[in-house]
Amino acid sequence: MLIPFEYIKFDSIKDASVFLKEHGDDAHILAGGTDVIVKIRARKLKPKYLVDIKGIEGLKGIEKDRDKIVIGALTTANEVAKNTHIKEYFPVLKDGAWTLGDYEIRNRATIGGNICNGSPSADTVIPLLVYDAKVIIASDEGERVEALDKFFKGPGKVNLGPGEILKNIILNIPDYPVKGKFFRVSRVEGMDLASLNMAILVANPDSISDRKVRISIGAVAPVPLRVYELEEFLSGKEFTKEIFDKAKEILLNNLNPREGSLRATPYYKKRMAVHYLSWLFEEI
Amino acid sequence: MEYKFIGKEFKRVDALSKLTGRARFLADIILPHMYYGIFLRASIAHGEILDIETEDAKNVEGVKAIVLGRDFPHNYGHLIKDRPIFAFDKVRYYGEAIGGVIAKTEEAARVAADKVKVSYKPLPIITHPKESLNNKEVIIREVSPTPDMVYRPVKGTNIFHYDVVKRGDVEKGFEEADIIVESEFNIAPINHVQIEPHGAIALWDEDGSLTVWSSTQAPFTVRYFLSDIFELPLNKVRVIAYYVGGGFGGKSDVGIEPMVALLAKSVPGHPVKVILSREEVFHGSFLRGNFWGRVKTGVKKDGKIVSEKVEFAMGGGGSGEFGGTVVDGAFKSAVGPYEIENVHAVGYGVYTNLPPTGAFRGYGHPETHWMIERQRDIIARKLGIDPVVLRKKNILKPGSINIIGQKIEEHNGNLEKCLDLVVEELDWPNNIGHIDKKNKKAYGKGFALLQKSPVMPTNAASSAILKLNDDGTVNLTVGTQEIGQGIDTALTQIAAEALGISPEKIKLVPYRDTDLYPYEWQTVASRGVWSVGNAIIMAADEVKHKMRKVAKEIFSVDEEDIVVEDGLVFPQGEKEKAITYKDLAIGYTLPEGSGIGGPIVGAGYFIPEGLVYPDPETGQGNSAAEWTFGAQGVEIEVDLITGKVKILKAVTAIDAGTIINPENARGQVVGAMAMALSIAQREAIVISKEGKIRNDSLTDYKISTIRDVPSEYKVFFVETEEETGPFGARSLAEHGMVAMAPALANALYNALGVEFFKLPITFEDIALAIDEKKIV
DSSP: OOOOOEEEEOSSHHHHHHHHHHHGGGEEEESSOTTHHHHHHTTSOOOSEEEEOTTSTTSSSEEEETTEEEEETTOBHHHHHHOHHHHHHOHHHHHHHHHSSOHHHHHHOBHHHHHHTTOTTOTTHHHHHHTTOEEEEEETTEEEEEEGGGSEEETTEEOOOTTOEEEEEEEEOOSSOEEEEEEEEOSSSSSOOOSEEEEEEEESTTOTTTOEEEEEEESSSSSOEEOHHHHHHHTTOOOOHHHHHHHHHHHHHHOOOOTTOSSOOHHHHHHHHHHHHHHHHHHO | OOOSSTTSOOOOTTHHHHHTTOSOBGGGOOOTTOEEEEEEEOSSSSEEEEEEEOHHHHTSTTEEEEEEGGGSOOEEOSSSOOEESSOOSEEOSTTOEEEEEEESSHHHHHHHHTTOEEEEEEOOOOOOHHHHHHOSSOOSOOOOOOTTOOSOOOTTSSEEEEEEEEESOHHHHHHHOSEEEEEEEEEOOBOOOOSSOOEEEEEEOTTSOEEEEEOOSOHHHHHHHHHHHHTOOGGGEEEEEOBOSOOTTTTTSOOHHHHHHHHHHTSTTSOEEEEOOHHHHHHHSOBBOOEEEEEEEEEOTTSOEEEEEEEEEEEOTTOOTTTHHHHHHHHTTTTOSBOOSEEEEEEEEEOOSSSOBOOOTTTTHHHHHHHHHHHHHHHHHHHTSOHHHHHHHHBOOTTOBOTTSOBOOGGGOOHHHHHHHHHHHTTTTTTOEEEETTTTEEEEEEEEEEEEOOOOOTTOOEEEEEEEOTTSOEEEEESSOOSSSOHHHHHHHHHHHHHTSOGGGEEEOOSEETTTSOOBSOSOTTOHHHHHHHHHHHHHHHHHHHHHHHHHHHHTSOGGGEEEETTEEEETTOGGGOEEHHHHTEEEEOTTSOEEEEEOEEEEEEOOTTOOOOOTTTOOSSOOSOOEEEEEEEEEEEETTTOOEEEEEEEEEEEOBSOSOHHHHHHHHHHHHHHHHHHHHTOOOOBOTTSOBSOOSTTTSOOOOTTTSOSOEEEEEOOOOOTTSGGGBOOOTTGGGTTHHHHHHHHHHHHHSOOOOEEOOOHHHHHHHHHHTTOO
């Protein structure tokens, strides 16, 4: 059961933005609703107005624009996972999107919602981070571009100002060979939140000197985590036993999973992160 | 024996209505002038209620009334009076209901409930049964014994009930033993997670009578408690129950109905409906309580167990009424299905600051078997003998005496055969476990034995009514409840066999209503087929007897010369003269036009005969009506990286007597295995330091999904006919739960060499053990 609120639907970013600005914390954006409705039901969110943005043109779908892929914020997780461009150029994102919720939830849940929900283990965010995704944020005053990695401020908190709406996600199609993988462990094999998720991407995997590594991990910090220190250390290195031992140390120093999580203990999360890191040393 | 309809495949009688959504459940019931209720719930786990401020809530538009525990300060109970309708003096667990709001809409009630302010004087909390057992400072509830009290509370402690078994002399037995093995065990509290949450609707009429619609396994028990609490004659309380969307014991104890009835009393003429949210099912219904126990066993070198001492405590939550009988169930199986000369077992029910413990499929047996069947494997290892051999040396067989002093008879079933079937299916003792370092996997096999009797009062009765219709069809009414287990189908088959007509001709009238349907104690204890089945056979005998009485007039022969079979009635040896049930159903019309006989109705009853209360000092006595024995096993694959266990095969061999409906019976056992493994592998209620249930939703209370359940199931039925059962049937429904957890843990030892003593055994526990033993 939901406590009463007013539902409003707009067909332009401008109108929605003006309304959101006017009502501040009393208004909340509704996209797929798979997080928002749950929060309202739990009375963690008590909006006076729920602002449905699904009627706004141009926020849905995946377009290829020369060397870029533009994903509309309202594109559902299933649409992301099944899209040919995503499958071809961003397979790690495809895998991440495919693990979100279950099939029915993925038909509703949007990539923009998954980002703006601000979960430290969002299944589309972890892969987007290793692809250096950018987000376009719009309001009635115009648009701004931000690196996705700078978008997260804390659990459930994202960098959206008054009246701002996440519009698109921009991915640059790599013009160099890449190899990557999405990892995830959860308590049950069916629908579950990630106890830990992790993405690893290696650019130019076959050339030691040109090798660049990007790693992101979920559920180990207050925000989805890019492990820059480890990326720097691993880039241009040969993946030997000695390097792995050092990499492991750097990785563990960067993880700060909270005690008392119902999804997994810090011990288990660290153990699995180290194991997933070993993929680099076994498969590349 | 050859039967026409028993043991044959027959489609579920409720299948079509459930598949098409026509089947009615409580949530479907919308009544005119209906209001909605929301319970007010405690925000601390233990404390005195100081003040409740309701002014703001009363002013919310649509609110009709606010009812508080202090408006009706009453503790009810049949065995111990310790259940408040709403907490009135203090709260004893987080989420305990302290009252409720009634409003025109559920939303208005919710908004108002959030505005009620309660202040408390907090008290220290206890959540673990061992801590509660040993604690004398924090007394959660004090109940003064009364002459009619069935339980045995111990003054100055949190013990609200205990049971003792004493046979022989355990200390002497330990002296004679070659080795002594001692182990300590724990089990986390769990929830039933029925798909359908608990709910009820209550309506008080102008004449002071009360009607309650409820999702319950026990309409007649609900009626009894409502009549007792509100001081109404039983025929002024009517309980109506539609289909139940899963019970597992969690809807057999009376919880929500008195609460909703009390709310509705303030708005007579208006039905009040309450359906719990999933979170409230965790806080506000019943749990399987947490469990602690220790076992000390004395064994001879050859594997003969000579002495066993068992002590256990079950967390009962804030009220013991419905938890103490779980201890009563557990103590009869305190040493499992074994004959041991010297036994001393003590089981306690203790108050804790958690939601009350109630019935849960298995009723104490999964708990005791968790200890005993682990202990058996541990003993076998210490002695260096095969656990099959160890068990066979000690198991109950015809002629053995069990721990309550009953002599096991042939017709009680063949445990040894069940064990043989399971170990054969597991290809025991070949490849019982190994580690595959290369593929980072470990493999193991394990098994365990089980026994269970229906845990019920000595006089738990059933009844049934068969009514012939003038086209030869039959209406059957019973008081037992269809909760998804398939009872309506099995009873239809029993009625068909007993009447000698096809099951398609019988309509077991769906849904239950205490005003219209015959009495039934409760739909619990796996006793429905056994108990109600017997009542149906008696009802069918009465139908046949009435038909004979009329037929003897028609054919002018003696009553004993009338044959009633396969829907025909005829004089012995003159089948060509046969008339049909149809001809007799509402009275027979003679050729000249006059009628004889009349509408035929048969009523039958059943009560287990000869059961007695156990001796309070020794636990001895004929207190178990019948026993079902079985064996269970698993083959597992452990992922050494994630710690996750894949159940490659789950096996049960059970001697449930004659199987009435093979497909349903298999479904019962398979479902029980899946449920037990989910509990063993992952289910636990997580309690915060403050006593709050942290995982009060299915987001964080995880049950196995279809991807987590065993890859393969094997079910074997050994059909030793039960003397006391209808067509030789006995109990089956809970038993597939009883020994899966120890079978899993025994397999884990064989895979990894690690002994687990607590449940659940999560993949994190296993990963930690793998790291500690440096297996990878």
